[in-house]
Amino acid sequence: MSERALSSALVPLVIVIPLAWAVLCLLRPRHRPTLLLWPGLALWLIASGMLWQHTASGGLALHLLGAWTEPLGMSLRTDGLASTMCLVTSLVASACGAYRLLTPLGDEPSESQRWFWPLFFMLGAALNVIWLAGDLFNMYVGLELLGLSSVGLVAISGREQALSAALRYLLAALLGSLAYLLGVALLYAAYGTLALSTLAGTISADSITYVALALITMGLCLKTALFPLHGWLPPAHGVALTPVSAMLSALVVKASFVMLLRIWIGLGVGIITPAFAQSIGVLGAGAILWGGWQALHHADLKSLVAHSTVAQIGYLFVALPLLMSGAAPGLAWDGLMLQITSHAFAKSAMFLSSGTLIVAVSSGRVESLHGVTRHMPLALFAFGLAGVSLMGLPPSGGFSAKWLLLHSALAGGEWHWVVVLLGGGLLTAGYVFRVFRASFVADADHRFDKTPLGWDVIALLLAGASILLGLASTPVLSVMRIGAPLAGLVR
Amino acid sequence: MSRELWFALIGALLFALALGAFLSHTHLLRRLLAFNIMGSGSFLLLVGLSQDMRGPDPVPQALVLTGIVVAVASTALALILLRRWFAATGSTTLPEDSAE
């Protein structure tokens, strides 16, 4: 087999491997098929790593599915964003999977034990489908696969609140994807194609395009839980099993955002007017402030972290106007890319360490964390490191992301974004320190349950990755720029 | 107005009508009915508008087939969750909505 052929087979592997493991886990629905799972996670990591390496050295690539060419057929597109997201997905998913494998099953309901893994791998496959998609309808199917497996993972934790959270999540997801689908229907009727690459060349600024774009944007904003459409997120992310919460917050909400980004950029700056982009940015600003404010006031630790996700999503949307109509779109792109990746690592670290703390003190409330400083230093340290990145303190990936966004805003003299970015940082500091303040209270009476050391190691690794992204942002960003249509964005 | 355009228009009206019902109702079963009608509306719009003045197009028809299967899977899943929620609490609305 030639070198060229091997590399072209690499691209679909990141989808085939998780799908295959979903089937394998179904064939032997044991509670914990360890011998099956470790090789699966390892293979997935290796394939993603090689794919990233391939993109880093070889650049943009297309894998023609069924050997048919677009727009009749479909293809997998590996640009820098797609390959990096595949890599981040495999890293975060493996960490969450390993966390799950180290979890003592105890008295957890049996359905969450038996059926976790097939859904877990389906979720991973769906994410990779979306990162690699270049076709509007394919994105829809990927989004549905992602939505249903997420809802399933939320529901199987079995408790009553999980059911209502899952239902609410499902209804929001269904409404969001229908709005998206209707937009896609209009675009197909107007342009006769579903391939973004074909669409980009023929798009024109008429009213059907605008209506389609508005529907797509609304649907995807609902799916990404952009303020004020975020109501479904905190219950679902708060009630799920800890590794599930981590995957949902770190990866799943990004999928619909990346779709929106691809569609906006694909349609080009001529279609997305500055006012449109600005109004989306304003909602992002609302998310940063509202999510941060809510996180300051929630008694429940996982709710606090979930609201922090609402706020951090806001940064992604604030980056959009800077990207589409700002003076320095290159800086905004870099900042956006770093925000997506560093938040993935930081938020998964934060959820996993929160889960560890909750198990240790046998309570989900922030006030129950008394004395944690002394007894659970590693988990708290991981939480703190993740917090540093979310706040945007140097030298973390979150810092570089926010710094780049700040510079992009300053370049165009858009001071209002600067205020929002700084205010968001302050709010984040507020809720992270809230957890620390509770943990410093000495409480001799408190009992602490033992937690696996592996849990702390995993959370620390993820938190470390989010810091490392700040120190080594240059190589990552140079890959993520591959295939980014930055030239088209500069006016 | 051609036949295709007429059915596309009906599809658009169905979508809007059902959207209103989806947002107004709190009863989960009614919201599911609305979801399904919204789906049918967007499918009609897709095929009707794509085939207007162009004749039959197998691509949107295939998309609709896929969409129908996805819709029935989602509906069935929602019904299963609803039944369990009802069995656990005796309620057919979400807690946030019934509080109103």
Next chain:
Amino acid sequence: MRHMLTLVFDMLLGAGMLVAAFGALWSRDLFRAVVLFVVFGLLVAIAWIRLQAPDVALAEAAIGAGLTGALLLDAIGHLRRGAREAGASTANVPSADACE
């Protein structure tokens, strides 16, 4: 003449779809709403034939109207039985809502 007839048929079909959908979305009795939904599904299947999409018509009749309708009817029966067991006298949400 023939053209006129098909025109009238399409008009009536579209209007019928809107009426059935409206009934499915807003009728007070939930059982009746679901029955109207199944009728709606069958009308949509006819619309698919008019749009020269026989594949979709088959799928819509079998899945959209048939299976989804059966699922919804089954769920209603379930909700009603549940509400009866819970007792109508307790005057809480389920009995009032499920049988509405």
Next chain:
Amino acid sequence: MTHTRRTMAALLSTGVAAALAVAIFDRRAPVTNLAVQVRTALPASGVEHPVTAVLLQFRSYDTLLEIAVLLVAAIIALALRDAHAPQGSQPNPALPTRTPVLSSVVRLLMPVMIVTAVYLLWAGAYQPGGAFQAGAVLAALGVVWRVSGRRLPHSLLTRWRHALLIAGFAMFLVMASAMLLFARPLLAWPPSGAKYVIVAIESVLTISIAAALLALFIDAPDTPSSGVAQPREHP
């Protein structure tokens, strides 16, 4: 509150209707015409019916993922069934509505529906029909069977169900990735044997689609006779 909600809903609904109306009437003929492209590529696809060609050749990737969606829904149904009956008891095999009339109707319907399903599957290669419609008819048969109050064969519900459910997706996935070994893209069927591959996939898919739809129907948790809803009677 309900009033505000309804007003908002009505406003949004009207807005969407207006926007769609504007969009529908402002439209020009597109540059790309996929219908023509499908017609041109049809001879190379191995099937004669264009919709089947789109589903299992040009956009087979979508179909693969769609089967995955169906599988995920069925998995969740199974998972929540387990939660409801943790002892692994048989999932409510019969409804209490058994009537002689319905029973005889079912006996009559069964062969008709099976024949219809096989016909739909076979016809899909060159005229309307295919795995989805055939699978739906088979599933409908199961539904009618159950609604009539009959028991489904026990082994079908326990031992074989898993295999039937997974077979379609598993086979599709194996076929799709097999060509990767020969340095061909994912989902590239062998050029000479495309027709047979597609027929094989569709046949197995029919069974799995039926199994998945049936799982979604049968595994819906039933009313708890002594469930949580009862304590409310005696507060």
